[in-house]
Amino acid sequence: MRATRPAAAALAAVLAVLAVPAVAGCGIGGPQRRTIADNHRLVIGVKEDQPGLGVKRPDGTYAGFDVDVATYIAGRLGVPPERIEFTTTNSSVREEALAAGRVDMIVATYSITAARKRKVTFAGPYYVAHQDTLVRPGLPGVDDVRDLAGREICAVTGSNSWRRVIEERGVAAVPVRYPTYGACMEALARGDLDAVSTDDLILAGFAGDGPGRIINDPFTDEKYGVGIRKGDVAGCAAVNRAITRMYQDGTAERLLREWFGESGLELTTSVPQFEGCT
Template sequence: MRVTRAAAAAAAFLAAAAGLSACGLGGTEEETVADKQSLVIGVKEDQPALGVKGPDGTYKGFDVDVATYIAGKLGIPESRLTFKTTNSSVREEALANGTVDIIVATYSITATRKMKVTFAGPYYVAHQDTFVRADDTSINDVRDLKGKRICAVTGSNSWRRVIEERKVAAEPVTVDTYGACMDALAGGRLDAVSTDDLIVAGFAAGRPGRMINAPFTDEKYGVGIKKGDLKGCEEINRAITAMYQDGTAKRLLDKWFGDSGLKLTTSVPQFEGCK
């Protein structure tokens, strides 16, 4: 019996030691983006004014500038940032497997996504609108999309907001990216591209077409990080607050969308809370 008790005591001691190690006493703490010395940042590569990859491999756009600012507030200089194209269909997977550390890529916060991702922010609240061909006068409101072919980007919820939330019987056509959506629209394979107004405004600046200027949702752009990284979330929220308070947010919005005609919001968005 004494041997059994001794063995049990030893097992209890080892279990306690393992627990302390997991908590960071004698071991490593839970990884957080707040403690990283460099970052891999997921962005889009084909969204004008938001995230575009140039011929030289560099990325530019509002999301890129926001990510760079946030990283700076975390103590990580631009020289230690790596930007990586992360399309809508792979965002959750990329965060979960560590392909990217954070995602700043018009990533709308939704209840479903919050089950897999921790979101900081939002860093901006956009509104869904619709882009059509310039000569198409039949679409002037979301209800006019009934029976129309609309773009359904893999991994994006924008088309669902038309069909499932607004109950408009549009015909979704699956396309990989919004850049491909715009090409399909111009080629007559789609009737409309309905998504966030910042995305539409970026494309509208360089393509023929018409934005109907009839917004109908709030799209809360969050900074996606690995599920459970609450410390990182809180630090990023502090960075976003500073970005609005010091005037950087207004400067960046004016830089990328000042000529779009959109009514831009320059006050700190209401945060969702770190979960």
């Protein structure tokens, strides 16, 4: 009996460790993170310099369509506005911010692409925009995307929009690097840049606040997804349910018309086809 008691005690200790749920334990990779569907608070990445979509006010608060969509989704997940922290998350750092856990989700004109889906799980899309082009005031001879040949166009770090003009459409435009679309618009107003080609909702917001004209030659579908940590399938499914409800109860249409109703864009107010939580 004396010989078996230590062995039995050791076995019981091992079984006790194995019985602890993975979400509460610490393995080689550190503590396991829960799905965002269970979060008591949420840190949400948004843009700070895209009028109509995400703008940081002087008092530090954020406003725009993406901000309102994020607030609605969080509410459906059980997180009220007072437990949401918004933070600026530029295109160049979105994947890194999610992987590092600095943000729980990103709602920031984050187009779903095959390359990004290898690093991020996307819910949605919550809206499907279309790429168009804004040209500087007085620029002649640009009526469709092919007319950008030889012109200097904005190339925002981390964005694929300029590549769609040059690589996918085969237009020999000249990319000029800028950190954000806000910086591109400032360059456009100064005459240092000829055109900005990106999602029509982004352009509509900027066109309402500054100089330039949209050429109304849309191409591509830009599926705005909600970016969450790779592998959080439960969280993705919960966000998709929230997006569906947002369209069904009329909130999506109300927000779209509130932010872009005077832009002249043809707004889609039906539930987008989801990509699937992979």
